[in-house]
Amino acid sequence: MAKTWKIEPTDSLRVREGFRLADVDTSATPGFNGDKKYGVQALESGAEQLSAMQEKLFASSRGAGGTRSVLLVLQAMDTAGKGGIVRHVVGAVDPQGIRHKAFKAPTEEELAHDFLWRVRREAPTPGMMGVFDRSHYEDVLIGKVRELASLDEIERRYGAIQEFERELVDAGTVIVKVMLHISYDEQKRRLADRLDRPDKFWKFNPGDIDERNLWSDYQNAYEIALQRTSTDDSPWFVVPADRKWYARVAVQRLLVDALSGLDLAWPPADFDVDLQKVRLAAS
């Protein structure tokens, strides 16, 4: 059987120096060795792999000294498919090991604190796979485009984010930062679909069009944020997302790769197995 990936997404999708968002073809399928049909198959077999690895991650936190965790950060323009990633990629994993957090517009209380305050509290604990549906990056994206903070403050935040993420990494977290990248036209089609289907109305908000009208401002804000915060410890991956099947299989692969890097093993017994067998037999 041919390899599923000619080039790994960790390599082909990674944001490196000199990155330009406009260079990314949103309808491409970089590195994947097949078409949609094969992509759907790959997603299924990858689901088992991801689920098995996640169980080991979870188990490792039960043994003494397990510190490892994973954090998936999802950022995207509206309709790019964050929800689909959560349902179809993360959904393959035992819910017991998932901590999903959707960040909304900050509350009064949250605004009274530094922008990282609410984020810090949602960082995954050992053994867990955290999912941020939007994140602290909103504070340098909508925060910048809508001028919710001064330019100086935005500037400060890039550094604060780097520092914050380094703390997480030092504490044992692998961070997988994903921007799902769709085209302006594809967004139009998807929004139109939501307006055509009563079972999709709930996903639509008139504000989505306001944001759409600021498309190029957002693209600029993304490009700068990605350039400024894609580090060796915590790189960004820009995933072409016009084809949903590709985005899903690519993000799944990024997660599998992140978990592989942890060299997880079943934790050894921290009790005397034979003694416990004797006790059980006597019960």
Next chain:
Amino acid sequence: MAKTWKIEPTDSLRVREGFRLADVDTSATPGFNGDKKYGVQALESGAEQLSAMQEKLFASSRGAGGTRSVLLVLQAMDTAGKGGIVRHVVGAVDPQGIRHKAFKAPTEEELAHDFLWRVRREAPTPGMMGVFDRSHYEDVLIGKVRELASLDEIERRYGAIQEFERELVDAGTVIVKVMLHISYDEQKRRLADRLDRPDKFWKFNPGDIDERNLWSDYQNAYEIALQRTSTDDSPWFVVPADRKWYARVAVQRLLVDALSGLDLAWPPADFDVDLQKVRLAAS
């Protein structure tokens, strides 16, 4: 095709007046119209149904005035299969709509508050499906068996639990309380399996055998707790769990039934659809 259920679990598994735990056959498959093979099939088709209903529940919370939520409470002796329910039943649902909480031995801070304090904070918000892996019932189970509280206090708690759950129900939550019920012998087999397999060591704790040695005390504590807190608003269901496939398909069915009772519909647009189509077209 024959009906999957001859008698619905909501009916056959429900704790009613005069309930006695010893009357429940832990290896039976009450109401189910088939064998294991059919049970596994039913679990698969039920998964789609549950997932579709949960999406509507989630959507309903986005519309104005959506107040409904579901709370699955899982209680059981060790190895009875709570984890399997979470993975194989709850796992079928979009992680975005799940709030899973495993209650451990209370912390110092939690002990300084009333026993319901930590539980109240985990009650599901509108649109969500909460899962309690252990719950406030530990405070009348291990709390009673291990004499962690006085008998007067345990007595008070039955009433406090009823009141707390009534509050949740009044606020829009449907509570599905499940005791997974295995036999003493089946537990022995499952614990032995965990001691035989290095990939299961992490699930074993020597304390599990200590608790096992108090089996009949726990059975008594369960029986009383179930009798005292199975109300019309918030009934208990005792699910025979020696056969894992049965327990899973039965709990799935209880959840499907709970969601059916909510008469969920896609929320209507709270915006002018035609106007938004015009705005989108112009963008």
